[in-house]
Amino acid sequence: MIHNTKCECGHQNHTGTILCESCGKPLADDSGTAPLEMRYDGVARRSQKENPGWLDRIWNFFSSVRNAIYMIVITLIASALGTIYPQENTFLNIDPSVYYKETYGILGHIYYLLGLSHTFESWWFITLLFMIGTSLVICSLDRVLPLYRALSKQQIRKHFHFILRQKVSFQEALPAGKAGAPAPSEEAWIEQAAAALKARRYRVHREGTALLAEKHRFSRWGPYVNHIGLIIFLAAVLMRNIPGWHMDQHLAFPEGQPVKIPETNYYLKNEKFTIEFYEESEMSEEFRDRGQQVPKRFETKAVLYRCTADCDDPGKPPVLEEVHRDDIIVNEPMEYNGLLAYQFDFEQNPMLLSVKPSLKDKRTGEVYGSFELSMSRPAESYKVGDYTLQLKAYFPEFGLDASGTPITLSNQPKAPAFVFSITGPGLDPTGEPYIYFPRQIDKQTFRQDTLNGALAEKLELSVGSMDDVGISEFVSYLNIRVDRALPYIWVGSAIFMIGVIMGFYWHHRRIWLRIDDGVLSLGAHTNKNWFGLRKEVAEVLNKTGYSIEPKQLDREGVRK
Amino acid sequence: MGNNRKWVQIAIFAIIVAVGALTIASNLFANNEKPSVGGKAPHFTLKGMDGATYELSDLKGKAVVVNFWGTFCEPCRYEMPAIQRQFDKWDKNKVAFLGVNLGESKVTVANFIEQYKVSFPILLDDNEEIRKRYGVTQYPTTFFIGPDGIISDIHKGVMDDAIIEQRLAAITQ
Numbered sequence: 001m002i003h004n005t006k007c008e009c010g011h012q013n014h015t016g017t018i019l020c021e022s023c024g025k026p027l028a029d030d031s032g033t034a035p036l037e038m039r040y041d042g043v044a045r046r047s048q049k050e051n052p053g054w055l056d057r058i059w060n061f062f063s064s065v066r067n068a069i070y071m072i073v074i075t076l077i078a079s080a081l082g083t084i085y086p087q088e089n090t091f092l093n094i095d096p097s098v099y100y101k102e103t104y105g106i107l108g109h110i111y112y113l114l115g116l117s118h119t120f121e122s123w124w125f126i127t128l129l130f131m132i133g134t135s136l137v138i139c140s141l142d143r144v145l146p147l148y149r150a151l152s153k154q155q156i157r158k159h160f161h162f163i164l165r166q167k168v169s170f171q172e173a174l175p176a177g178k179a180g181a182p183a184p185s186e187e188a189w190i191e192q193a194a195a196a197l198k199a200r201r202y203r204v205h206r207e208g209t210a211l212l213a214e215k216h217r218f219s220r221w222g223p224y225v226n227h228i229g230l231i232i233f234l235a236a237v238l239m240r241n242i243p244g245w246h247m248d249q250h251l252a253f254p255e256g257q258p259v260k261i262p263e264t265n266y267y268l269k270n271e272k273f274t275i276e277f278y279e280e281s282e283m284s285e286e287f288r289d290r291g292q293q294v295p296k297r298f299e300t301k302a303v304l305y306r307c308t309a310d311c312d313d314p315g316k317p318p319v320l321e322e323v324h325r326d327d328i329i330v331n332e333p334m335e336y337n338g339l340l341a342y343q344f345d346f347e348q349n350p351m352l353l354s355v356k357p358s359l360k361d362k363r364t365g366e367v368y369g370s371f372e373l374s375m376s377r378p379a380e381s382y383k384v385g386d387y388t389l390q391l392k393a394y395f396p397e398f399g400l401d402a403s404g405t406p407i408t409l410s411n412q413p414k415a416p417a418f419v420f421s422i423t424g425p426g427l428d429p430t431g432e433p434y435i436y437f438p439r440q441i442d443k444q445t446f447r448q449d450t451l452n453g454a455l456a457e458k459l460e461l462s463v464g465s466m467d468d469v470g471i472s473e474f475v476s477y478l479n480i481r482v483d484r485a486l487p488y489i490w491v492g493s494a495i496f497m498i499g500v501i502m503g504f505y506w507h508h509r510r511i512w513l514r515i516d517d518g519v520l521s522l523g524a525h526t527n528k529n530w531f532g533l534r535k536e537v538a539e540v541l542n543k544t545g546y547s548i549e550p551k552q553l554d555r556e557g558v559r560k
Numbered sequence: 561m562g563n564n565r566k567w568v569q570i571a572i573f574a575i576i577v578a579v580g581a582l583t584i585a586s587n588l589f590a591n592n593e594k595p596s597v598g599g600k601a602p603h604f605t606l607k608g609m610d611g612a613t614y615e616l617s618d619l620k621g622k623a624v625v626v627n628f629w630g631t632f633c634e635p636c637r638y639e640m641p642a643i644q645r646q647f648d649k650w651d652k653n654k655v656a657f658l659g660v661n662l663g664e665s666k667v668t669v670a671n672f673i674e675q676y677k678v679s680f681p682i683l684l685d686d687n688e689e690i691r692k693r694y695g696v697t698q699y700p701t702t703f704f705i706g707p708d709g710i711i712s713d714i715h716k717g718v719m720d721d722a723i724i725e726q727r728l729a730a731i732t733q
Contacts, residue, residue: 137572401637
């Protein structure tokens with residue numbers, strides 16, 4: 001069936017047009033009295049086409065605001081569920097497959113099985129976000145193009161039915177003159193009205209005895225600008241998937257040694273961690289009663305290095321070049337080339353880092369020399385004076401297994417033991433074994449001197465003072481982040497705000513009027529704030545000789 | 561005007577589908593932080609105790625056993641002889657054995673392999689980067705990787721000859 005879409009004014013409209021594009025006459029519901037459907041000025045939209053093909057069906061799905069709202073609500077609920085238990089991406093060393101069951105019981109296990117433990121990275125959540133983005137694009141396109149067409153070619157002289165069926169309308173004979181003066185001519189009255197409207201910042205267009213006054217059209221574009229902002233925002237979030245654009249790691253940095261930042265070429269050293277606690281005098285009465293130690297300020301003096309050579313060689317230490325140095329406190333990260341290091345946590349965990357023992361002659365007390373012995377990566381041999389100490393074995397946490405063989409109980413230097421083979425003057429040329437425990441308590445527990453036998457009476461390896469001992473008192477936990485998408489997110493958000501302000505603080509108002517045989521017919525439309533519009537129209541009319549209340553203009557109220 | 565609009569529609573949808581496919585694909589692939597059975601084994605390049613460089617991609621076409629271990633871990637020490645026996649038994653052109661040591665010093669590892677007479681390649685994961693890449697949180701953990709680079713089994717905990725043989729039989733058809 002081909003519908004006739006040619007209006008009586010002669011204009012040929014698209015199929016699906018509700019109000020004639022030219023004169024505004026309602027094409028279908030002409031005999032009704034209800035206020036007109038003014039959405040998009042009654043122009044045909046792509047999604048309202050008849051006989052939709054498959055492409056049109058997809059388009060219609062995404063251009064429906066109702067569907068968009070469903071998608072947003074589902075995403076909202078999913079996001080809320082994702083905050084019930086801690087997410088997998090915050091775990092450092094925890095195994096998710098057992099953690100939820102152990103900590104939260106059966107509910108936690110169901111949570112894990114449903115995949116909610118990584119809600120925000122799951123494919124269905126990303127798909128939802130992506131569908132919302134698509135619907136943003138298509139909703140906007142579907143509406144903005146017809147709207148732009150409709151608003152940019154507006155006719156000034158509208159059909160009576162159009163004018164009188166607006167939500168704000170008025171029809172009365174032109175007012176008589178004041179106190180005896182002759183009634184103003186149609187032309188004169190229109191001039192007055194135009195002047196009054198211009199004074200209220202309307203743009204006035206005239207065509208004989210018809211007039212169109214319009215203001216703040218730009219606010220109609222507000223929602224579309226804010227949608228563009230949202231699309232940029234979403235696109236920026238999706239761009240984080242580009243390799244190198246996003247990193248979020250939580251790492252531990254004990255004092256004194258550079259630690260590699262995985263997946264980068266950077267090393268970070270926690271040079272010194274300091275912490276200040278609140279004094280009793282600084283706390284309030286109740287706080288003091290709690291007896292807690294409250295940190296006042298803690299900071300990490302951090303140094304950032306880049307590896308320039310020997311980066312992947314496990315035999316050799318990497319060659320590091322210092323590139324940046326900063327003090328990190330909570331909320332004030334260290335920044336270098338887009339890499340950010342935030343203070344996240346700390347732990348008081350005293351750990352031996354290195355010692356500088358001296359080799360002495362036990363009998364004469366002569367010191368042959370000293371060397372730096374690292375607890376994490378000791379060298380394979382050390383030259384001290386005329387003696388050479390070759391490292392044969394190293395046990396970070398010395399212990400004996402079931403059969404009495406020396407083993408290490410862990411990878412942490414909690415009870416370090418070094419087995420050297422010493423060669424030099426007065427010693428067997430094939431080397432004599434010597435076991436060394438840097439910690440005094442281990443020396444006694446494992447009876448170092450007994451183990452070393454005769455050699456213990458000739459040589460002594462010991463640390464002179466605490467200055468020769470390198471200890472890490474604290475472990476500083478830092479959150480290392482890279483987020484190159486952030487500037488785009490800011491831009492998207494700014495555009496969004498501009499769009500919101502455009503749409504909220506100004507409203508698009510239009511007033512049509514025409515004079516036929518001394519009778520004024522007036523219709524007005526706005527997208528928001530009808531009360532304000534009625535007030536304004538009433539004021540303009542009262543300035544031009546009428547005397548009416550804003551309430552009279554309200555067509556919906558007049559029905560009583 | 562009508563036909564033009566249809567092409568615009570198609571163009572818009574094409575862009576959206578392309579972006580969508582990229583997003584979802586990169587999400588599915590990049591989020592393989594923790595490799596799992598049936599997934600691809602993450603690549604690594606590590607130096608061995610013998611000084612040679614070992615890359616996982618070089619071993620494509622062979623079944624690979626990757627055992628994460630440390631001298632401080634008792635079950636790891638316990639299963640070493642079994643792994644060594646299996647290494648001697650299987651054809652070296654068909655099966656490769658790699659022991660990845662978890663960040664211990666060279667001398668500690670050297671001592672251990674001399675004591676236990678280990679002859680299969682021991683690689684040093686100096687800063688535990690590969691341990692994190694493979695999502696290993698308990699020791700020992702052993703990955704059985706097929707000749708196509710797909711993980712066939714992840715065994716957490718101690719192994720014996722029977723377990724290793726069974727797993728290898730599955731990937732050396």
